[in-house]
Amino acid sequence: MSQSHRPATTYTLAGRTVSRMGYGAMQLAGPGVFGPPKDRDAAIAVLREAVSSGVNHIDTSDFYGPHITNHLIREALHPYPDDLVIVTKVGARRGEDASWLPALEPEAIRQAVHDNLRNLGVDVLDVVNLRIMGDIHAPTEASIEREVTALAELQRQGLVRHIGLSNVTSAQVAQARKIAPIVCVQNQYNLVQRGDDALVDELAEQEIAYVPFFPLGGFSPIQSAGLSRVAEAIGATPMQVALVWLLHRAPNVLLIPGTSSVKHLRENIKAAQIALSDVVLAELDALGRA
Numbered sequence: 001m002s003q004s005h006r007p008a009t010t011y012t013l014a015g016r017t018v019s020r021m022g023y024g025a026m027q028l029a030g031p032g033v034f035g036p037p038k039d040r041d042a043a044i045a046v047l048r049e050a051v052s053s054g055v056n057h058i059d060t061s062d063f064y065g066p067h068i069t070n071h072l073i074r075e076a077l078h079p080y081p082d083d084l085v086i087v088t089k090v091g092a093r094r095g096e097d098a099s100w101l102p103a104l105e106p107e108a109i110r111q112a113v114h115d116n117l118r119n120l121g122v123d124v125l126d127v128v129n130l131r132i133m134g135d136i137h138a139p140t141e142a143s144i145e146r147e148v149t150a151l152a153e154l155q156r157q158g159l160v161r162h163i164g165l166s167n168v169t170s171a172q173v174a175q176a177r178k179i180a181p182i183v184c185v186q187n188q189y190n191l192v193q194r195g196d197d198a199l200v201d202e203l204a205e206q207e208i209a210y211v212p213f214f215p216l217g218g219f220s221p222i223q224s225a226g227l228s229r230v231a232e233a234i235g236a237t238p239m240q241v242a243l244v245w246l247l248h249r250a251p252n253v254l255l256i257p258g259t260s261s262v263k264h265l266r267e268n269i270k271a272a273q274i275a276l277s278d279v280v281l282a283e284l285d286a287l288g289r290a
């Protein structure tokens with residue numbers, strides 16, 4: 001008979017125990033992650049509901065809005081609970097036309113860290129991901145030594161506790177680790193976008209958290225007949241199955257699904273409780289290789 005497994009619920013991130021089901025705040029800004037949300041009270045309600053439901057890992061950036069999601073997080077949650085780990089990122093800025101532009105010069109990194117400190121209302125940032133901008137959704141090989149060195153200097157100054165990387169290759173992780181300890185990597189990955197399969201396993205061995213962005217497919221959530229079939233068979237929603245598959249994928253995978261809806265947030269949080277059998281896991285695994 002096929003065994004069912006429930007994924008582990010916690011992992012150590014930046015020396016703290018976090019629930020593997022976190023929350024990504026990007027969807028709280030206005031359309032195109034630009035400008036204010038349509039309903040500010042609803043955005044605040046989502047953040048408060050997340051924390052009161054046990055989420056203690058929130059992903060943000062000062063370039064969401066820009067500044068908007070950090071202001072919302074501060075308004076909703078400051079003074080922050082002791083166990084909350086807020087992960088922000090630097091490396092990009094927004095054009096007036098809402099475009100995403102690289103901001104990886106050492107001075108831009110320093111400025112971004114100070115912007116995050118001020119807008120989140122903290123003296124030190126828990127984790128800062130250095131977002132490499134080679135190609136917007138896919139990592140490209142290039143040295144990141146200068147950028148990591150700039151962020152490590154801010155860590156030495158006590159402004160940043162831990163460093164993570166985003167949109168990077170395995171070689172870039174190795175290069176960065178020679179400069180500073182790396183606690184997490186945030187790349188695009190989900191049930192049907194599996195380019196990082198090898199990196200997930202490599203980081204699991206190194207006890208570095210892997211935090212997929214677009215875990216549900218991002219701006220166009222995953223649609224797959226196979227996923228819907230599995231979801232119906234086990235009495236869950238397709239989005240819940242996509243999330244719990246990620247939790248089963250490797251112990252170092254931490255989730256930050258984004259939503260602007262309390263209903264979706266509750267649904268996503270419940271996904272962490274779903275047990276999957278070996279047969280169902282194999283069926284889902286095959287979808288990513290189809």
Ligand SMILES: NC(=O)c1ccc[n+]([C@@H]2O[C@H](COP(=O)([O-])OP(=O)(O)OC[C@H]3O[C@@H](n4cnc5c(N)ncnc54)[C@H](OP(=O)(O)O)[C@@H]3O)[C@@H](O)[C@H]2O)c1
Pocket residue numbers: 023024025026027059060089131166167186187212213214215216217218219220221239240256257258259260261263264265267268
């Ligand atoms: N490092 C990077 O470069 C990078 C890039 C992108 C994102 N991120 C981070 O990763 C986080 C996650 O990515 P994301 O928010 O862009 O994409 P996502 O989590 O893959 O998907 C978000 C989309 O799914 C919808 N959704 C969420 N829960 C749902 C549910 N239960 N049922 C149906 N639809 C649902 C949301 O709409 P509703 O609002 O209607 O729920 C939204 O349209 C972001 O919030 C951000 O913090 C990082």
